[in-house]
Amino acid sequence: MFEQMNGKIGNWLRAGGEEPSVVLSSRVRLARNLKGLTYPIYADNSTREQVVSFVATAIEKSPLLESGGFYRSAEVNDLDRNFLIERHLISPEFIQPESPSGVYIGTDEATAIMVNEEDHLRVQTLGSGLSLSEVLKRATGIDEELATTLDYDYDTDFGFLTSCPTNVGTGMRASILIHLAGLVLTKEIDSVIDHITKLGLVVRGFYGEGSDVWGNLTQISNQTTLGRSEHDIAESLEKITRQIIEFENKARERLVADARDEIADKVWRAYGILRHARVLTSEETMNLFSALRLGGALELFDRVPLRTINELLLLTQPAHLQKYVGETLGASQRDVARASLVRERLAET
Amino acid sequence: MFEQMNGKIGNWLRAGGEEPSVVLSSRVRLARNLKGLTYPIYADNSTREQVVSFVATAIEKSPLLESGGFYRSAEVNDLDRNFLIERHLISPEFIQPESPSGVYIGTDEATAIMVNEEDHLRVQTLGSGLSLSEVLKRATGIDEELATTLDYDYDTDFGFLTSCPTNVGTGMRASILIHLAGLVLTKEIDSVIDHITKLGLVVRGFYGEGSDVWGNLTQISNQTTLGRSEHDIAESLEKITRQIIEFENKARERLVADARDEIADKVWRAYGILRHARVLTSEETMNLFSALRLGGALELFDRVPLRTINELLLLTQPAHLQKYVGETLGASQRDVARASLVRERLAET
Numbered sequence: 224m225f226e227q228m229n230g231k232i233g234n235w236l237r238a239g240g241e242e243p244s245v246v247l248s249s250r251v252r253l254a255r256n257l258k259g260l261t262y263p264i265y266a267d268n269s270t271r272e273q274v275v276s277f278v279a280t281a282i283e284k285s286p287l288l289e290s291g292g293f294y295r296s297a298e299v300n301d302l303d304r305n306f307l308i309e310r311h312l313i314s315p316e317f318i319q320p321e322s323p324s325g326v327y328i329g330t331d332e333a334t335a336i337m338v339n340e341e342d343h344l345r346v347q348t349l350g351s352g353l354s355l356s357e358v359l360k361r362a363t364g365i366d367e368e369l370a371t372t373l374d375y376d377y378d379t380d381f382g383f384l385t386s387c388p389t390n391v392g393t394g395m396r397a398s399i400l401i402h403l404a405g406l407v408l409t410k411e412i413d414s415v416i417d418h419i420t421k422l423g424l425v426v427r428g429f430y431g432e433g434s435d436v437w438g439n440l441t442q443i444s445n446q447t448t449l450g451r452s453e454h455d456i457a458e459s460l461e462k463i464t465r466q467i468i469e470f471e472n473k474a475r476e477r478l479v480a481d482a483r484d485e486i487a488d489k490v491w492r493a494y495g496i497l498r499h500a501r502v503l504t505s506e507e508t509m510n511l512f513s514a515l516r517l518g519g520a521l522e523l524f525d526r527v528p529l530r531t532i533n534e535l536l537l538l539t540q541p542a543h544l545q546k547y548v549g550e551t552l553g554a555s556q557r558d559v560a561r562a563s564l565v566r567e568r569l570a571e572t
Numbered sequence: 573m574f575e576q577m578n579g580k581i582g583n584w585l586r587a588g589g590e591e592p593s594v595v596l597s598s599r600v601r602l603a604r605n606l607k608g609l610t611y612p613i614y615a616d617n618s619t620r621e622q623v624v625s626f627v628a629t630a631i632e633k634s635p636l637l638e639s640g641g642f643y644r645s646a647e648v649n650d651l652d653r654n655f656l657i658e659r660h661l662i663s664p665e666f667i668q669p670e671s672p673s674g675v676y677i678g679t680d681e682a683t684a685i686m687v688n689e690e691d692h693l694r695v696q697t698l699g700s701g702l703s704l705s706e707v708l709k710r711a712t713g714i715d716e717e718l719a720t721t722l723d724y725d726y727d728t729d730f731g732f733l734t735s736c737p738t739n740v741g742t743g744m745r746a747s748i749l750i751h752l753a754g755l756v757l758t759k760e761i762d763s764v765i766d767h768i769t770k771l772g773l774v775v776r777g778f779y780g781e782g783s784d785v786w787g788n789l790t791q792i793s794n795q796t797t798l799g800r801s802e803h804d805i806a807e808s809l810e811k812i813t814r815q816i817i818e819f820e821n822k823a824r825e826r827l828v829a830d831a832r833d834e835i836a837d838k839v840w841r842a843y844g845i846l847r848h849a850r851v852l853t854s855e856e857t858m859n860l861f862s863a864l865r866l867g868g869a870l871e872l873f874d875r876v877p878l879r880t881i882n883e884l885l886l887l888t889q890p891a892h893l894q895k896y897v898g899e900t901l902g903a904s905q906r907d908v909a910r911a912s913l914v915r916e917r918l919a920e921t
Contacts, residue, residue: 484908488850497845501837559833 225296226302229318229546232537233310233332233349238529240352244520247400247440247533248355251362251457254385254394255314255344256376260411263324263339264388271323271339278338281372282327282363287365288336288497291329296320302551311349313337334365341386342394344369355397355463359457362395382449392449397457399464404517405474408486412439422463423447439513443467479521490518494526498569500557503562508539516557527572537566573643573652578895581886582659582681582698587673587878588641589701593869594817596749596789596882598703599660600711600806601654603734604693604718609747611735612673614687620672620688627687630721631676636714640678645671648685651900654891660698662686669753680875682755683714691743692734693718702813704746708806711744731798731848748813753866754823757835761788764819788862792816828870839867843875848919851904852911876921884917 235248256262259279266415273297282288297320299307307313312335313326324339337345346365350358364525376384383394390396406412416426417484427442443464446455475502478486493514503511512532517533537543539561548560584597604625605611610619624644631637645668648656661684662675673688686694695714699707725733732743739745750877755761776791792813794805815856827835842863846852852860861881867873868881886892888910894901899908 484851484904488911491848491850492845495846495848496841497844498848499840499844501840502833562837 224299225306225546227330228306230308230538232530232534233312235333235349235351236530236533236537237351238533240354240357242468243352244516245402245471246353246464247351247402249350249352250347250353250398250400251358252345252347252396253362254342254383254390254396255346255364255366255373255459255484256384256386257343258374258376260343263341263343264386266339268323272345275323275338276329278336278344278369279325279543281369282336282354284372285365285368286509287368288327288329288334290331291308291327291334293325293327296322296324296326299326302545306546309540309542312347314345316340317440334361336365339546340465342390344373353399353461353468355457355461355464359453363453365414379450389446390448391449392447393456395448395453395456396528397460398442398444399460401443401464401467401471402513402516403439403441403467403471404513405471405478407439408478408551409474411470411474415467416441419443419463421468424460424463430487443453475517475521477538479523483523486521487518487523490514490521490524493518494524498567500562501565502558503539504558505540505561508561508565509536512536523546527569531568531572535565538568573648574655574895577655577659577680577681578896581879582661584682584698584700585879585886586700589699589703591817592701594751594820594866594877595702595813596751597701598699598701598707599696599747599749600704600707601745602711602715602720603691603732603739604695604715605733605735606692607723607725609692612690612692613735615688617671618823622843624672624674624687626722627676627685627693627718628674630718631685631883633721634714634717636710636717637676637678637683639680640676640683642674642676645673645675648675651891651894656893658889658891659886661696663694664691666688671816675682685714691739693722695906702748702810703815704810704813708746708802710803727779727854738795739797741796742800742805743803744797744802744804745793747791747793747811748809749863750792750813750816751862752788752790752816752820753862754820754827756788757827758823760819760823760873763768764816766791766799768792768812768816769846773809773812774799824866828872832872835870836867836872839863839870839873842867843873849916851907852888852914853907855911857910857914858885861866861885871873876918880917880921881906883912887917888913 257274260274263271273304279293282293307326308315310332312328312332314337317324317337317340326338327336329335333349335347346362348358377385382392385391385394389403389512403412406415407551419426423446425444425446428439444458493511497511515524515527516529518531519529538547541557544560544564552560606623609623612620628642631642656675659681661677661681665671666689675687676685679685682698684696695711697707697711727733731741734740734743736865752761755764768775772795774793774795794809837838842860846860861884862872864873864876865878865881868878887896890906893906893909893913896913901909
């Protein structure tokens with residue numbers, strides 16, 4: 224299953240949009256529930272099945288969702304489930320084969336709709352770089368189209384109702400995935416995160432928290448879903464993101480001014496290792512590619528296009544690797560296969 | 573000065589001879605003194621000058637030493653002095669410009685004669701790989717030729733007399749420079765060194781003691797100079813060396829059998845770093861090249877010929893680097909120049 228995605232990346236990782244050297248991607252997700260039906264966590268299988276049917280029908284009728292596929296959880300095996308998690312299309316909690324659920328995935332992977340995760344629907348749209356307003360526009364469009372078929376649980380005082388009270392109101396979470404290597408290296412990251420948190424945003428490490436400096440991709444998202452419009456939430460996140468980008472760019476400038484040789488050396492060593500290693504763990508790979516990403520942004524390195532870096536960050540994850548080679552691999556076999564894939568792809572650039 | 577050697581290696585590093593993947597080089601040196609003249613350590617400058625003149629004349633008359641040059645210490649500046657030390661042609665204690673001394677260097681650097689180091693003469697011959705008998709033959713030939721002109725201090729009971737009693741007798745030190753990476757990695761090195769020491773040989777780390785495992789080049793030489801013939805000393809060292817080579821080869825076989833992927837990974841990473849780093853310290857460079865050397869011997873790596881590895885081990889040393897770029901460089905400038913030279917040379921292979 225999902226062979227059309229195997230060995231490729233979704234649109235949102237193609238290093239397009241604004242500020243792609245700092246912001247990897249922008250994302251909006253809307254939580255929605257259907258009136259009169261028990262919410263997923265407490266629902267029995269027959270209710271869950273009913274929800275899947277309703278949503279599948281609504282998706283089928285939606286012109287905006289024409290080019291994509293709907294997959295029921297029973298069809299998706301463990302490897303494919305992890306494959307979709309690695310592609311950020313479903314959450315780790317999602318798709319338990321024993322209880323009815325499903326996921327719609329748009330052809331370009333810019334849209335995904337989880338059915339029966341924490342809420343009946345989680346409409347998610349993704350875009351490359353800083354592209355929140357475009358991503359929000361798509362989410363809203365899809366949401367409105369689905370609302371013509373589905374009867375959402377909506378309260379005139381509170382707005383959209385959700386399983387978890389933190390999502391009530393707009394049901395919206397807007398987030399960006401951002402690479403703050405400069406701020407990490409200049410050791411200013413903590414004060415910047417402090418600043419962001421005080422502004423009411425949530426900051427999370429993404430590809431593995433506690434990982435080495437280079438690999439530190441950060442996700443920033445809104446906390447508040449109540450009392451503000453979707454547009455306001457996205458606009459406020461975008462504004463703060465632009466401020467962070469400015470901090471990051473200043474940190475990068477200082478790095479080049481103060482430690483050009485040292486940074487260039489680290490970046491080129493990372494390339495040398497990726498280009499020739501025979502064994503690569505997932506974590507090291509991520510750190511090394513993050514070094515290349517920073518090197519490219521600082522114009523110290525031009526051997527590997529940003530798009531290839533994003534692509535390999537995705538394709539070297541465990542499930543992707545196994546889909547790619549077409550067999551189940553243990554951890555140490557994966558490390559060998561990962562190194563081999565990276566060598567192959569980098570030899571082409 | 574010494575421009576003919578700049579950017580090149582001496583014959584003894586050309587990875588020829590027997591067992592070049594384990595034994596880098598073989599060396600014999602003979603300590604000799606002239607009868608009736610104070611030994612260098614206690615000699616005044618006029619005596620030292622006299623010795624230099626005598627030896628220079630003898631060298632000029634020796635057909636075996638025809639193709640080479642004699643250099644007086646006053647002519648040799650600090651950089652060139654370090655350059656000759658790095659090439660193993662003179663010792664660190666040698667050539668103090670203020671007191672007369674000199675060195676003869678054969679065109680192929682297979683022969684060097686220090687005048688007024690610890691003894692009046694130190695005749696040294698070098699050969700690539702395991703080549704002790706050939707190297708001894710050359711030393712003896714030169715020694716005999718010089719003896720037709722020079723009057724050596726010789727005692728019928730003790731043999732040749734020398735400044736330090738440990739050299740009395742044959743005045744000979746035979747040594748080999750050997751790369752025991754396999755034994756280091758299998759952690760058998762200590763028991764092998766113990767064994768060698770008990771056989772009456774001296775073991776010394778060469779390129780920096782206490783360095784990382786990969787860089788560990790070891791020098792093994794005879795301790796005894798008295799009571800045995802030159803031929804016996806060389807033969808005994810050669811025999812023990814062949815035993816050590818056998819131990820080393822067995823260790824290497826085990827490494828490939830037990831940890832092939834891991835070793836290959838280390839070797840190729842070393843190559844990746846050498847190929848792309850922007851900053852390389854002398855010590856790291858040595859360690860990385862030692863990894864390539866082992867990788868080649870284990871047939872896990874074939875990108876860089878052994879001769880190039882030996883060459884770069886020599887040329888990346890501080891004085892060589894400065895001769896090569898033609899200017900004085902501070903330590904951090906050297907690290908950048910070193911990385912640049914290594915990249916350049918490896919790109920050619």
